[in-house]
Amino acid sequence: MALEIEGILQQVLPEVNGTSKTGNPWVKQDFVIETTEDQYPKKVNFSLWGDKVADFKQYTTGDKIKVSFNLESREYNGRWYTEARAWKVDLVDNNGFVGGVGNQSSDIPSIPASPLLPSDNGTDDLPF
Secondary structure: OOEEEEEEEEEEOOOEEEEOOOOOEEEEEEEEEEEOOOOOOOEEEEEEEOOHHHHHOOOOOOOEEEEEEEEEEEEEOOEEEEEEEEEEEEEEOOOOOEOOOOOOHHHOOOOOOOOOOOOOOOOOOOOO
């Protein structure tokens, strides 16, 4: 199940390191975003694992980001724990473009006026 959400980066929690039972090192980074599109903004905590933690260091508090994530639940001693595990984070600029590569409006070609459409000269020749 892949989901996406946009919001403002509110907090970056401390990085956590450890070693698995098999002796492999692991790293985890948690961060919190606040949604901006909802009537009632919500805060959501996400986790990043492995090499994605190093890629996340480019973002700072206040950045508008788009997070692609999976929800994952597991049971331990009769209790259930749910994690929002991020697998992709992109910067969203103020114009809503994902990737945050400046003002992209100059890349959009202009559309010339069509000779088939009536011109707006202030007169209306419609019969109704």
